[in-house]
Amino acid sequence: MREKILNGIGFGLLAVCFVVALGRIVVMKLGFSHEGQRQVTVRIAHWQLENGPKEAFDKIAQEYMHLHPGVKVEPLPIPEKIYPNWALTQLIGETAPDIIQVRTWDNTLTRFFVPLSELVDKPNPYNKGTDLEAVPLRQTFFDGMEGGYHPLLLEYYWVPVSASSVRLFYNLDLLEEITGSRQLPATYEEFVALCEEIARYAKAERLPLVPIAGSSYNAPFLMKGLFSSQTQRLSEQLSDLGTLADDPIGRISDWLEGRWSFETEAVRSGLTLMRETGQYMQPGFIQMMRDDATLLFVQRRAVIICTGSWDATSIRHQVRFRVGVTPIPYPSAENPKYAKFTLGALSEAGTNAAVSFGLTRKAPNAEVARDFLLFLASRQASQIWTDVSGWIPAIVGTRPSSEVQPFLPVSDGYLAGLNPSVGNGPDTTRLFNTSLHLLVNPMGSVDSFIQTVKNRYPDTLISDLRRNLRANVDLIQRGDTQLAALGWIAREKKEAAHRLDIFLQADSANQRQYYRARLTLEKAGQPTQ
């Protein structure tokens, strides 16, 4: 009897849980279907769990709900690690929130998201009363909404809210303790002098202190930036296509044809600069990860750390000292050793807006969600975003706080030079990364690095070039069906004719890249398949 009662209780509990869960689903469903009569809920998923952005989304949601009392906006913060899988499962299962944060998506994106192109040429109603009142939505973004455009699908698919930049962060208290001043270096020479002073101080005081907190994540921002500055003039010489744009195929081709190599004076100088800065980081830093470097900085064991604006709020939240921020300092025109290869500071004008959101096709409340996206793209929301998150705003005319100011992209600068891993393909990058210890370890040298990698570079470059060629073929092949469809529709529909025209130009550009890669492989005596 007792057993029966116990079993009954267990079963009863299960039944109650089931009924409650079912009831919740029914209530939610009813809430969605009777728009107007009940509260409409718009869910917005994102992975920005850092200090600041999460609170900013909450605040923007509250502001929108204040304007629209019948609407409830529910931000859903999801950890970044599981986000891609989570989002895909939700999208396929047709249970995705109305609005979700997106990163790079396959072209099958159209399956899940609604294009927003019809909105971009009209003014944003939420900008009423501001100087953006009559400005088309697209033009209200600092990058012309480039960050929301899918170049292959030729449609605007998402609304970005932020941007990022890389900066040097200084522990001002420690700096003052060591140098007696809080003056931050403006040039590379001043930066090196400061690092020297810190190293001397640490040695004299027998402190476990290094000038720069390095890691396999943080160090490349600084080192590749400096390498790039040393190869600006060389890059201009090589850029015979004249578009001055980044041209990985061209650079690989140049390398294979012997127009540049690690023995080129400017390249060697770039590597020397990389080694020089590497010596101011903790020994063995290339085995350390992002968190290790942050810990070193936060624990006052390093005076400087190089990282992105996305880490700013987290760093400020964790430290008990004042933090100073500067752009990466490049060698000045007076530098006897490095000036001859450089043009000047690197431009950040091409920075695209990021932290983008798309409207899902199966959004239960598509209209309200679309309206919320417009609010998210408004000057008012952008102001909340930058004030609360401490991140860069994407909407022009938003007043950045004094904390955000140093992170705003610097547009007065020259084009970046070359990338030390050339075409930036996975195989060459891997070879470069796995050989980096020869360059930066205390017992390493520029020569030992060059001797080890120079003979292996052509093979990895060719394999990356072949991968690039394949990717281009894929792009062109996939485009062919779309090209045929657009061509057919465009015979009668004007709006399709415009899309077709844009598509044809993109296809031509892709084809040119394909044939250039093919020719380079042919010249190198390599199969093109």
Place this chain on the structure above:
Amino acid sequence: MKRNERHMGLLRISRATEFIAGQMAASVIVCTVLMIGAAHAGESYKAERAELDAAWLEASSFLVSEANRRFVAAKGLMGTDELERELGDAVTLLNVQPRTRGNIEKARIKLERLSGNRDNGEIAIFATYFLARLHEMHAQPPRLKDARTLYHRLLEEYPGNPIADRSASSLVLIDLYENISSEERARRFAALESLAPRLQSPSGKRDYHLNLGNAYIQFSEMERSRARAIFHLLTAEKEGITRWQTEAATWVSIGELARVEGRNELAAEYYKKFLAKYPRDNRHYTIKKRLEALSSGD
């Protein structure tokens, strides 16, 4: 007797009237049924036609497998609509997932059949163009010779057609980006330049000139290559570049080439255009400095 005869006559008339009325009623019923049937057939045909339109729309948005299913399912179409359905089926087969050689081969057969008959009009042009693309980009290994032949055929048989005109830009790439001697390349440049008068559609002309201009930059060993490159890029620009990335790159190229050629006015003109339209491009500062240097006569 007379009465009888009259009666018989009336009876006959009455029967005849009955017969005619019966016939008429039957005709009305048959006609009504036929009309309903025809209307129904018309409705169903319209539905199939709508399927075709929906399939093209899906194909234009990369939803290829869905589009292919619609093209395959749209049965019972006639005439041009049926040919259009076959064309849609063929071009979607190129990208139905997973891509297989079998599907590409099926697409080739369909496209060959459609392109073979010039009476198919625009469908034949589309089929021929995409058959050439199939040989060029989808076949493994690429059959560039077959693609060339088809592109030339398009230019000869369908002058002025926008799709056919597009062949010229493909021919530029196929012929020039080969590992050949400079003499051979110069000969090919000359042959390709002679295609220009045949092209009539703005987009065809634009992409042809863009490809030629960029080829002159790529193969700078050609005689007067910079001047020829400027000429072709300017011509392309005149035809209307609507994609901003292409426009920005073309303007910078014209500016740079003109500067090196000593055509400072032209260089300044294009630098200024670029600076005005693309203030947030990362090339902005560099171009600004170039323009300053030109103005100061450095």
Place this chain on the structure above:
Amino acid sequence: MSTPISNRKALLEWRLYLFIVPSIVLVVTFCYLPALSAIYHSFFRWSGGDNKEFIGLKNFYDAMGDTVFIGSFWVMAILVVSNLFKLIPSILMAVLIHRLKSDRWQYLYRIGVVLPMIVPGLVTLFIWKFFFDPTQGALNGFLDATGLKSALVGMDRLFGWGVFHEGIPIAWLSEPGLIIPSLIIWGFPWIGAVGVLIYLAGLQSIGSEVYEAAELDGAGSWQKFRYVEFPLIMTQVRLSLVMLIIATLQGFGLQLLLLGQDGGAGGRGMVPGLWMFNRAFLAGEFGYACSLGIFLFAFILGLTWINNRYVRVDK
């Protein structure tokens, strides 16, 4: 021993089979379907999205000529051999606990061994990563404090290893020559809780009469271990061996966390699993990565078969 039921009875009680349906569905969905999907995708050029192209056996041919993949098996072989030695401490620990006279102490030691299991694996990895830190790590701290560092530097000068230098902290994970030794050192003193419990279970099933007989024969501690305990826990040892080999062959989390996705300096820590990960997520070659997985699967299957066939248990 229970007697098997007849087919007729089994059919009559068909409803009972419904109880295993959820388990079968879960196993098929989460174990077999992904594996079948990997086999399917290994025949495609596939970058993870919707777009894929059938290429037959090309991925497999490419894998056979992939020098990094082949090289990664050497690293793995070294790790497998070193892991064999790492079984010994667990066996010894199990025997020591088993031989404790006091049940109470046995219980306490068992708890002591099991307790670290509640620490998440990732935390253990992070702690070890911190041990290897050149400037703040415990390992370098220990070597400096004990003067062992000077001895290592002296040996380095003698043998010309070129990895230990005076005045420079040892970069355990960024010096190619030290990467494999670091991976071997990892987990010291190599006492695995699961292993100890498995061996203990085996030891406890040995009847007291066997020990009494051994004692009558004059067997000492070592002889008891050599001729009684070790042979009688061979079933457990074999099970551990299979699990260990499979874990070493499949695993790459340790290398990924300690060395990064490229296998560390000189790519010295590259194991097959990590190369699979690298190709899929860095090179975007998911189809190729699947074919590497098939090779790995075949290799593991072969080794398991050899293990079952030749590591015999004679009781």
